[in-house]
Each structure stands twice: as C-alpha cells, then as structure tokens.
Amino acid sequence: MNADFLWGGAIAANQVEGAWKDDGKGESISDHITAGTKTSPRRFTKEVREGEHYPSHHAIDFYHHYKEDIALFGQMGFQVLRLSIAWTRIFPMGDEEKPNQKGLDFYHAVFAECKKWNIRPLVTLSHYEMPYHLCQAYGGWQNRKVIDFFLRYCRTVFTEYQDEVDLWLTFNEMNTLVSRFGTLLGAGILPEDGADMFGLGRMQTPETKEEMQARFQALHHQFVASAKAVALAHEINPKNRVGCMLSAAGVYPYTCSPDDMLEAQWQMKKSNWFCGDVCIRGAYPYYMERFFEENAIAIVSKTEDADILKKGCVDFFSFSYYTSRCVTRNAEVQKTAGNMMLGVQNPYLKASEWGWIIDPKGLRYLLNAIYDRYQIPVMLVENGLGAVDQLTEDGCIHDDYRIAYLKAHIEQMKEAMKDGVDLIGYTPWGCIDLVSASTGEMKKRYGFIYVDLDNEGKGSGKRIKKDSFYWYQKCIASHGEEL
Numbered sequence: 001m002n003a004d005f006l007w008g009g010a011i012a013a014n015q016v017e018g019a020w021k022d023d024g025k026g027e028s029i030s031d032h033i034t035a036g037t038k039t040s041p042r043r044f045t046k047e048v049r050e051g052e053h054y055p056s057h058h059a060i061d062f063y064h065h066y067k068e069d070i071a072l073f074g075q076m077g078f079q080v081l082r083l084s085i086a087w088t089r090i091f092p093m094g095d096e097e098k099p100n101q102k103g104l105d106f107y108h109a110v111f112a113e114c115k116k117w118n119i120r121p122l123v124t125l126s127h128y129e130m131p132y133h134l135c136q137a138y139g140g141w142q143n144r145k146v147i148d149f150f151l152r153y154c155r156t157v158f159t160e161y162q163d164e165v166d167l168w169l170t171f172n173e174m175n176t177l178v179s180r181f182g183t184l185l186g187a188g189i190l191p192e193d194g195a196d197m198f199g200l201g202r203m204q205t206p207e208t209k210e211e212m213q214a215r216f217q218a219l220h221h222q223f224v225a226s227a228k229a230v231a232l233a234h235e236i237n238p239k240n241r242v243g244c245m246l247s248a249a250g251v252y253p254y255t256c257s258p259d260d261m262l263e264a265q266w267q268m269k270k271s272n273w274f275c276g277d278v279c280i281r282g283a284y285p286y287y288m289e290r291f292f293e294e295n296a297i298a299i300v301s302k303t304e305d306a307d308i309l310k311k312g313c314v315d316f317f318s319f320s321y322y323t324s325r326c327v328t329r330n331a332e333v334q335k336t337a338g339n340m341m342l343g344v345q346n347p348y349l350k351a352s353e354w355g356w357i358i359d360p361k362g363l364r365y366l367l368n369a370i371y372d373r374y375q376i377p378v379m380l381v382e383n384g385l386g387a388v389d390q391l392t393e394d395g396c397i398h399d400d401y402r403i404a405y406l407k408a409h410i411e412q413m414k415e416a417m418k419d420g421v422d423l424i425g426y427t428p429w430g431c432i433d434l435v436s437a438s439t440g441e442m443k444k445r446y447g448f449i450y451v452d453l454d455n456e457g458k459g460s461g462k463r464i465k466k467d468s469f470y471w472y473q474k475c476i477a478s479h480g481e482e483l
C-alpha cells in the first residue's frame, strides 16, 4: 500500500468516554440504555434508574485516560484516529444558544494529544449521541427544527477546531436510521419505558406504516442537515473534507433463482445505495419512488431542499463493514439472527460468536461495487471482530483469531486496490476495548488494547497490550506488507 494510505483505529464518544455528567455534559439517548447481553436485549428507560447499569455512564473512562490511550495509539503508529464529539458535551440539551466551554476544552485537549503523536483526527459529528432533550421535547429528527440545532453545533465545532481537524463524517451509519436501530440516531421513536431498545425481539414483525413514515421523514431531515453541514464545513475551512458514513454489507442472492436475484438487487439499493446516492449524487434516486408509493410514505419537504442536497455533496464515502448478507424471497428458508438486518445462513461462510457472518472476500466485492458506482475516494472506518478474550495468568491476551480476521480483510482491501479502488484509509473498530453498541457488553471486545473491565463495569480499568497490538504495529510500519 502506498505511503499516503491512512492507518488507524476508530472509537465513539458514548462507547468510551464515560464521565456522563462531568463538566456540564448533558444526557444523550445512549445514557438511557441499560446493559444487555446476546440473549437479553438492552432496555430503554425514560428516567435514569437507581440500581440499573447504564454502560455509557462510565464506559472505559476515556475522558480521564485519553492521554494514556492516545499514547498507545501513537505507539502502534496510527496516522489517523476516528473519534466522535459528544454533541451533549458541547450543547448539553441541544437547543441552547451558547456552547459549554468545558466541553469544547476537552476536545482541544484530545486533539492536542493526537498532534503530539502525529495522529490526524477524523471526527464523526453524530455517533449515537443525540441529546435526549431533543428527542423528548421535539420528537428528535422527525422535527425539522432539529436541523437548525444540529447546524449550530456544527458551526461551533467547525469554527472552534478549524486548526486542529480537517476530516469529518456527518452521521454514523446514517442508513440505519430507517431500521429499528434508528432509535439510537434519534429518529424520534422512543420505546416504552423499560422496553427492548432496538426491538431486536421483534425483528421478524413487520414495522407499522406509521413507524416507517416517521423514520423516512427523520432521515429526510438528516439528509438536509448533512448536506448543510458539508457546505458549512467547506465554507469555514476550504481544506475540510467531509464524508458520509454508512453501515454497508454486500448482499448475495441465496440461490440463482431470478426471484432471489431481484431481492438481492433491491436490498443493495435500499440498504446500501439509497443513502449513498443522496449524499454523493445530491438527489433522491428514482428507485425509491415506487417504494414510497407502495408503502404510503409521503415525505414532507421544502422546495429549497433539492438545492440544499445538490450543494452539499460529500467529498468521500466512508462505511463500516463487518458482514455480508444473503437474501431470498422463499419464505420457507429460515432467517438467521445475530446481525441488525435479517438474512439467511450463507452455507459458505462462518459466523462470529455473536452470529455475525465473517466474509473478507465480501469486502473486496463491496469495495468494487461502491467505487464502480461513485468513483470518489473510499474509506473503511469500521471493521473488526467482536470476541471474548482471555487474560492469561502472566497478563497476556493471545488473540490470534482477531489477527486472522483483520489480516484476511486487509488482504482483500489490497486486492480491491489492485482492482483500482481508491481506498484511502482503514480505521478498525474499537481499537481499544469499548462498550458494545448492540448489547452493551464489555466482553464483546474488538481492541488491540485490553481494558480490564467486565460487563458490570467492574475491574481495574487497566490497559494491556494484546498480541494484536504488536501485529498491527508491524502492519502499519510495513505499509500493510507484513501481515
């Protein structure tokens, strides 16, 4: 790989920072979600309840450990660190006029630490960090007013950090807003008090028309907000480069029946291309019209929106890749659980302990498909294996399974680059162990660095280098040659 390729890792505020009330931080939706497990879903509570465990409240306490953690990233040779700003540290409720100075100071300190190690920050503006107040009082993204609150936040951080940050992402996994996971992004549909947060237990039940309408309306407002943010970032600092961020997966037909082929083609459009087309081409794609009509979805927009979308196209495409999906129109075939989106078991592939299908070659396929479609730089900003690690008696973690996973994916990235894909960087997810978004567990670990905390948040919090730490260090130093 060439020397300009950006190697690094990725984290998100609500999954690492903790310090959920420190220095004036407000409550985000994430702060209202309890811990869960693979089999018992995370629950949403309206009020933060005594005696419940909310993993985001303390997470891995990056808020107080950032110097040590960034030093470890620096030792690995990171050139880029993808992290998010917690909107609630800057505007605790979301609708204030003035930002919270202490929140701004914290990220200045974080970026200064990155600079010491020559690490370029890549900042996600919104990673599952919607101010809770905006959901309660305004109905989240369903309300157009939220666009203005978001832009006030964007203007503040673009201006404040213009000498420290020039790489940005708007919304994390924006395309999941229209899935049940969208609650986290602030789609404005809060579950009942105490209910399963992501509706994972209801995955097989079709969504109601009202839910679908609400989610697509919320997504429209995010499209407009994202496009305006891109234009604003360019205006404030012409050097800024802004990407969209999607959860992407290659979709395969289960059989070569034309029905399955059509289903796979439609799923690629609906789950991968729709949001990409709006953010990169600046307009709703033709194929969504029929879907909206057949599902009685009527998006309320303003006449100026078309122009806003056209003028706010992103500079690069970024995405998370963990898995591929296999689909069929044959109702007899058993669906698999495990991932956010249902699929059927692919007989050629194995799954992780959490049921996520592992498919390195699927990454090459997807990278080619993305680049074929958009012809703009592509960055893989999340990828990795969530697995249980064993700390040995002499204090080591021999995570050869993680090394094998990452190696296989990097090999396929290289193939894709040989195919001609303009892949500009790679930031594996959870480069330091963090709280899992879907289950709230600590034991679903992705890191090169072990954090001594258990699912209840108990432990010393000590950071320990895993075998994969040294492996990745070598990989970066050799520009991906030594795997």
Ligand code: BG6
Pocket (backbone or CB within 6 Å): 012, 015, 172, 173, 247, 320, 382, 386, 429, 435, 436, 437, 438, 439, 444
């Ligand atoms: C992505 C999210 O969906 O997947 C991350 O952007 C998340 O926030 C990651 O942590 C892995 O998922 P999980 O559920 O294993 O944490």
